[in-house]
Every structure is written in C-alpha cells, then in structure tokens.
Amino acid sequence: MEWYQHFRQEERPFIDQVLEWKEMVSRQYAPKLTDFLDPREQQIVQSLIGSGGDVRVSFFGGASFAERKRGLLYPPYFAPEENDYEIALFAVRYPAKFVSLGHRDVLGALMSLGLRRGKFGDVLVQGSDIQFFAAAEVADYVRLHIEAIGKAPVALEPLPLSAVLPVEERWQEGTVTVSSLRLDALLAQAFRLAREKARALVENGLVKVNWKVVDKPDFLCGPGDVLSARGFGRCKLMAVEGPTKKERWLVRIGWQK
Structure with a gap:
C-alpha cells in the first residue's frame, strides 16, 4: 500500500x-x-x-x-x-495532608480497571490537585470502581470542562551532538547517561518512543519523536540540524520543564 x-x-x-x-x-x-x-x-x-x-x-x-x-x-x-467529543473530567479527592499521589499512581489505578489506555486522556497534576479526562462512555464505570489509589481512599468528582487545571506542557530546548540518531545514542546525550546504561534501559523495556515501548537500541529516531525513559523523564527530538565536521550529528532536543 x-x-x-x-x-x-x-x-x-x-x-x-x-x-x-x-x-x-x-x-x-x-x-x-x-x-x-x-x-x-x-x-x-x-x-x-x-x-x-x-x-x-x-x-x-x-x-x-x-x-x-x-x-x-x-x-x-x-x-x-x-x-x-464526549469527554468527562474528574477531580481526584483524597487526603492530601496525609498522602502524596502523582501521575503514575493515578494512571496505574485507572489501568487496573481493565480498560484500554485509549479510554483515558491526560492526567493533570498541579501541586496536590489532580484531574483526569476519560471517555464519557466509561465515566460512570470509572467513578463507581475507583475508591482507592494505592492505600489512599479517593472520591472522583465530575467537573465541567471549564474547571480544568491550567497545566500546560513546556519544553526547554538545547543543542547537542550525537554519534548517530540511534535511540541509545540520543538517550545517552539527552539524559547524560553512559551509552551502556542507555542501551540497558532500552533492552529492559523501560524506554518509549512516541508513547510505545521500543526495546531495540539501534532504533532510528527522527524529528518530532518523543522519547521517555522510566526514572529519567521525557525529551523530544525537535530537529536534526545536520552532520558536523567530526562526523557527528547536531540535533536540537527539548526537555519537559
């Protein structure tokens, strides 16, 4: 095709x-x-x-x-x-004075329901305030079945979309040189890791490219690709500026702020 x-x-x-x-x-x-x-x-x-x-x-x-x-x-x-677009917004109410919850905790609880990832949108965290978007067709099911996240009791409060937290994604950009556009080479430079460490992260399934797990260190990345490594954060290959005189690649990378 x-x-x-x-x-x-x-x-x-x-x-x-x-x-x-x-x-x-x-x-x-x-x-x-x-x-x-x-x-x-x-x-x-x-x-x-x-x-x-x-x-x-x-x-x-x-x-x-x-x-x-x-x-x-x-x-x-x-x-x-x-x-x-049939989107529901929920606020997560929990005893914030006694327990701390984050993005991973909330997403883990949602995925434990057995629904596809595609039924959930962004999870928004701003201080102790947490919200998430869900497909309207599963909203009632989600609200009735999420009573705890980790060991914390929670209640999900439906909100109008106009009440969404003002959480915007921002990138801080910089230019680095890499030996190639391989995934392990980019990760090593982006997160200041030894090449062997970057390769191990990839091979152990701890790295995603464009939100999908990639376990091949020689995977070739391109402009616009978003890379994330568990425990290190997320970066984006903004642009490939071209080869240098020393046969390396000059690339512009963005890091999430």
Missing part, C-alpha cells in the same frame, strides 16, 4: 484502522469518534485524512493544551462542537 512508505512498519496496523474509519465515514456519511490518541497517532490520522476531501478530522482532549485527544472524523456538512 502506498501509504506505508511514509510511516514506520510498526505503525501499519494503526494506518489500516484509520483507513477503515475514513471509508466508514465516507460510506455512511456520519461522524466517527475515536478513543484518545497520543500525538503521534493524531499526526498519522491527520496525514491520512488530509484536508478538503469528503472526510474531515479534528481533535479535542478536554482542553486546548491536552496532549492526548479524541479524533472526530466527519463529512463536510458536519460542524463539530466540544460535546461531540
């Missing part, structure tokens, strides 16, 4: 899914709402749908700054509104 040549091999099943959605909307002339998609998946959907055709696409994750968003594929006659 001609579309495959523009994407990585591991992305082919998702490409097939998107093309099925597109065909369904075109055939039925009715909107199709997706689960929450990570930014890379959103990019793929946008590329495959394009603009100006008989199928359009737009994204919304509950807030303008949301990272994970639901996609809405629709025919030209349709004018999307926020409620068409």
Whole structure:
C-alpha cells in the first residue's frame, strides 16, 4: 500500500484502522469518534485524512493544551462542537495532608480497571490537585470502581470542562551532538547517561518512543519523536540540524520543564 512508505512498519496496523474509519465515514456519511490518541497517532490520522476531501478530522482532549485527544472524523456538512467529543473530567479527592499521589499512581489505578489506555486522556497534576479526562462512555464505570489509589481512599468528582487545571506542557530546548540518531545514542546525550546504561534501559523495556515501548537500541529516531525513559523523564527530538565536521550529528532536543 502506498501509504506505508511514509510511516514506520510498526505503525501499519494503526494506518489500516484509520483507513477503515475514513471509508466508514465516507460510506455512511456520519461522524466517527475515536478513543484518545497520543500525538503521534493524531499526526498519522491527520496525514491520512488530509484536508478538503469528503472526510474531515479534528481533535479535542478536554482542553486546548491536552496532549492526548479524541479524533472526530466527519463529512463536510458536519460542524463539530466540544460535546461531540464526549469527554468527562474528574477531580481526584483524597487526603492530601496525609498522602502524596502523582501521575503514575493515578494512571496505574485507572489501568487496573481493565480498560484500554485509549479510554483515558491526560492526567493533570498541579501541586496536590489532580484531574483526569476519560471517555464519557466509561465515566460512570470509572467513578463507581475507583475508591482507592494505592492505600489512599479517593472520591472522583465530575467537573465541567471549564474547571480544568491550567497545566500546560513546556519544553526547554538545547543543542547537542550525537554519534548517530540511534535511540541509545540520543538517550545517552539527552539524559547524560553512559551509552551502556542507555542501551540497558532500552533492552529492559523501560524506554518509549512516541508513547510505545521500543526495546531495540539501534532504533532510528527522527524529528518530532518523543522519547521517555522510566526514572529519567521525557525529551523530544525537535530537529536534526545536520552532520558536523567530526562526523557527528547536531540535533536540537527539548526537555519537559
């Protein structure tokens, strides 16, 4: 298929899914709402749908700054509104004076329900305040089944989307040189690790590229790729500036602030 040549091999099943959605909307002339998609998946959907055709696409994750968003594929006659994305917002109420909860704790509790990751959007943490987005179709189930996170008793309070915490993602950029665009080489420079340490993190399944686990140290990264290593944080390959005179690569990397 001609579309495959523009994407990585591991992305082919998702490409097939998107093309099925597109065909369904075109055939039925009715909107199709997706689960929450990570930014890379959103990019793929946008590329495959394009603009100006008989199928359009737009994204919304509950807030303008949301990272994970639901996609809405629709025919030209349709004018999307926020409620068409069917997103619920919850505040996590817990005894903050006695226990500390973070992003990992909340996401772990949500995933323990047995639902797909795609049913949940961003988890927002600002001090002791915690909120998360969920697909409206699972909201009641989630609210009824999350009574504790770790050892902390919690209650989930539904909120209007207008009450979302003002948590925005910011990147601090810098330029480094790397021996190659291999995943282990980039990780080593980005997080100031020994190459062997970076390679071990990858091989042990502790590294994600574009929100998917990658366990091959020689995986070649490209501009726009988001890398995360458990315990070290997240970085983004903003741009590849080109080769240096010493046969290295000059790259611009962003670190989350």
